[in-house]
Amino acid sequence: MRESKKNFMDLVPVCNPAFTWDADKKGIVTVHMVNKGFYNWLAQKFFKRPKVSHIALDRYGSFVWQQMDGKRNVFDISKLVEAEFGKEAEPVVPRLVKYFQILYQNKFIGYVKEKKK
Numbered sequence: 001m002r003e004s005k006k007n008f009m010d011l012v013p014v015c016n017p018a019f020t021w022d023a024d025k026k027g028i029v030t031v032h033m034v035n036k037g038f039y040n041w042l043a044q045k046f047f048k049r050p051k052v053s054h055i056a057l058d059r060y061g062s063f064v065w066q067q068m069d070g071k072r073n074v075f076d077i078s079k080l081v082e083a084e085f086g087k088e089a090e091p092v093v094p095r096l097v098k099y100f101q102i103l104y105q106n107k108f109i110g111y112v113k114e115k116k117k
Contacts, residue, residue, distance in 0.1 A: 009075040009093075011111045013068045013100055019108060021065070029062040031055045031108065060089065064099065070112055074100060 021031045043049040103109040
């Protein structure tokens, strides 16, 4: 038998605990990524690359990042984005899905088990 496919909207995103982050007074999130490993060491030594990269998110990304608490699924977060930004965030679902895909590919987030209904 085939395993049932999971709906992306039911996934619960969580921030990667390997990265620290903070928000400024305007709510803009900055993610702090420590550059580890041999190649990063070489880049730091010879090309003066920083040991810690600071990635500032835009206001949409910052809002979404702050909503990832390990309890809200993608659908819940999409509704919060609609409520916060309205028509300005349209089309919400495709943009949000792509944003989560990019964060996941770059190991900024992971997913926990699906939210119980």
